[in-house]
Amino acid sequence: MSAVDERWDDGLIARRVQEQLEAGELGPGDPDAPGDPHTPIGEAYAGTLRARLDALRELMGLSSTRLDGKTLAEAGRVLDEAAARQRLSSRHTVVAIAGATGSGKSTLINALAGVPISETGLRRPTTAAPIACTWSEGAAGLLDRLAIPGRLRRRPLAGGVGDEDLQGLVLVDLPDHDSAVTAHRKQVDRVLALVDAVIWVVDPEKYADAALHERYLRPLAGHAEVTFVVLNQVDRLPGDAAHQVLDDLRRLLDEDGIALGEHGEPGATVLAVSALTGEGVGELRETLGAFVQRRNAAERRLSADVDAAAARLRPVYVADGRPGLGERSREDFGARLAVAVGARAAGEAAEREWRRNAGRACGTPWLRLWRWYERLRTGGGPAGGASGSGTREGAEQEATAPAEDELTARQRVEQAVRIVADEAARGLPLPWAQAVREAAVRGAQGLPEALDELAVTLGAAPAGGRPPRPAWWPAAVLAQAAMTLLQFYGALWLVGQIVGVLEPGLFPPVLIMLAGILGGPLVEWACAAAARGPARRYGEETERRLREAAAGCGRARVLDPIAAELMRYREVREQYANVSGRRSAVATGVGMVALTGGPPDG
Template sequence: MTGNVTAVTDDTDGTAEGRRARRGEGRWDDGLIARRAAARTARGRPSERPRSEEPQKRQEPQEPQESDEYDGLPRGGAHGDAYGGRLRGRLDALRELVGLSRTRIDASTLAEAGRVLDEAAARQRLSARHTVVAVAGATGSGKSMLFNALAGVQISDTGLRRPTTSAPIACSWSDGAAGLLDRIGIPGRLRRRPLHGGLRDAALSGLVLVDLPDHDSAVTAHRDQVDRVLTLVDAVIWVVDPEKYADAVLHERYLRPLAGHAEVTFVVLNQVDRLPGDAADLVLDDLRRLLDEDGMALGEHGEPGATVLALSAMTGEGVGELRDMLGQFVQERGAAARRLSADVDGAAARLRPVYVADGRRPGLDEPARAEFTDRLAEAVGAAAVGEAAEREWRRNAGKACGTPWLRLWRWYEESRTPGAGIEPVDRRTQDEGDEGEITARQRVEQAVRAVADEAAAGLPAPWAQAVRESAVRGAAGLPEELDVLAVRAGVPLGRPPRPAWWPAAVLTQAAMTLLQVFGGLWLVGQIVGVLEPELLPPVLVMLAGIIGGPLVEWACSAAAKGPARRYGQDAERRLREAAAGCGRARVLDPVSAELLRYREVREQYVAVTGVSTTGR
């Protein structure tokens, strides 16, 4: 037996590829410049030829490595275009997605995506001509016997002792797979070569078969090795037997979580020689039913999915069919791309809750922004400022166009009673003022809270929290700044501007006053005998002045309503715009930046999934 099986030593520990694997280079990060520089370096680096796995023999001619190592598969392969184009874009999008999300989403949520990027970087540096297939199964399922039957020689121990396989054993059909086996962690003493010779070996060129320990082993270390290796191989052959094909551990722990990897999964019903008559077909149909319940697509009728077949490793029935399927599968050289694409699908499915939320389209529309502006204007008292400005304009108009006797009487009242016209300030008024200040601050907080809730509606929890936090941070000094704006942009200092008709109104009012004075003097002259007595003319002149003065004042007051209202509206508008600008700079702009960041990550997430999502 030793003449047929060649042990393979660990001959790549000193290569540059092995050193990079030990250093952990190629790990994902979110540095765009570093990634592009690394990609340029990788493309410009001369390809390295794999060293022979049999140093004691003459080296066979080696196939040249592909120039674009990023693809991980040759351009001429069945899936070369998908891996070099669509899958590469999905990986780049996933890397950008992780980088944009690190400050918003906890590391544990992004851990699976980081692992996928790590494995993609590690796999793309290794041989694209080889396909690593693991043979997994439960205790007594006959996986090691099937492993030996495929290799054509006794490699993995079989027997009644359980568990028989204690460590992964690899069998490689061609040279150049040492880097892949280093990545899996299989030492050189557990690397084998099959029995050479025949066309079947040529068909399986590039296959690396790995026999795993039992996944249901009583030894915890064995189960840990199975879980570890299953994340590193390109495809899996699950070996089940008629007794344990429906085992809950197999379906719940492995097949159901890996349902998305159906295209790189083989499910083999072994030991069919033990089933009488049509029992094998019945068991196989029931196995297909269970796989369908697990969510695993079956590759039937030309559709992509898992391969399900029955065989007997003991008698050799169906083993040749499996070898032919493996040969075609390996020669397509698409397993690595399919496995990686399924890993990306799984990572995207786990990340969906933090990027896609069912509900309305998130964002701030114009009504929400207008409502926020109205709330700030109400908090800063823009309407009250406008009313005060309007009253000031009308008061100024009354002083300029009112009758002089009324103005003189008001001046006398104010001079006779100091403090007249000023409302006394008592304790109740002071308390109401304090309460008004607190209410204004509360109105600002309510406005910020309302616009943050409106912007966060429809967002996944992490991004909704980020939107609310950005709004709260921006609103920290907003009430104080609004108070300053109320002073600066409130009622303008000085007298309001006078319209062009004011001088004419003042002259008319002066004329009415002169008429009163002239009529009075005329009447007095007649009384003292200086002038001829004629009572009617001076009385009419005085009445004209007495009646005309108030009429002029009323007319000016009516004419002043429009300009006063516009003056008050301008003052209210200035304060409203100032408050809106302050709220926009402190709250709306940071919230909009968070929403823009979310839209960016959503675009990246859609690129990762490769399909359009139903959410917004």
């Protein structure tokens, strides 16, 4: 046997090399050493895949404080595997051969290699650990990643330098995925998560096995482009039975959601072979060679992994509806805060105060004197006071009323915050809806007290204790004083006539007194009518100031934190759109979320 033939035997030389490495007889630069230098992928992660991986990394960073580690675990694994694969050889494609017990996958790998690589026989399970067969140098790092020891690394007899089509192929024979030994099934799951592609070997008896379809094929439907499904043992099927079984297999794969690579479309490759007789092995070998020579299986596998991670993350990033806070919702929130702060009541009180001030300034002296007497008598004046049970009851009511008002105002504020938070969270996925509600609750802390301060500050009368007076008030006061002087003048005229100082004449003084008596109420009535407009405007201005101040306070404490959470959600959803590769479709909904709100209501 020549030196070349000895090198490409059934693995004896590989075992000897491993022994020499363990003994330190071979250095890392020795051509026989399995740990020879490899070519990293490096810049091969370019274009769409690189952008999606960067977006996924950014997405995890933005979501780390909103989502739990378990939710992001799969995405983190994809990023770790992408980084690990990038550091390893880009000239090699790792393809696993998986199948059920008795499907003939070991016989198939031996047929592809042209030498007994994997043990075959009637004893089940036959393959107890993954066995690798490499067609070229430089795959040691990949095999180390798969944790395949040197004693289980083989070289094909018919491969090597003379077989250009399979240069770069690393074929891994896996244990049975339906093995009775739990460790074997765990080995299968572990290796399948690391390889670039997989060949599923099925036989005419188990091709419709529910365990295969439900546990592996259906969950990996998105990996169709790196999937081969081989119907083995077709030599056992008579006549057209092989075509019928193959058609039924395609139907099952279609029901699993696996796209079939037919008529030039991307998807899974389905072939019928007989590893025992060699039928179809050449076609499989040719198809596999073309697949390997494209040298993009690793990227296609990673792209499918990103698709799968994006699909799992979709419920926490995408929900029905258009999230955001509409203009009407913000206005309603301000209106509720205005009710809580008592803006309307303050405006009405300011209007009444303006009209009372007008009445005090423009009323007749006799009426003002009567009102002063009434306030003095009932204890309502500044120097007045009263005793007795009625006063004590009034004091108790004054002591309890502020507490009741404060409790009512606090409840109204809490209700307003709860309503606006629910409206802002509507249409958001659960984690982000919860974040919006928490931001609203945090911002609402201290809001009732702040609104109370606004009510005291803005609801009070201006400096001087009285509302501002219009320009016509002095004229009204002079007119009222003139009416009073007319009354005094007419009265003195009558007195002078009675005592005989003046000449008798009843009509003139009586007419003057009546003019003064009737003119005073007439001036007061005209002033009251003229005061309605300014009083109403003064009350409305007071109410407006309170409303705007309450809305501004609510915006700063509640709406702005909600808007910040909505902006963060907008960022993560845009990143998710980049990860999923469907940016235009997702961004349409994202664009409706504005910095301070979302879509217009109604």
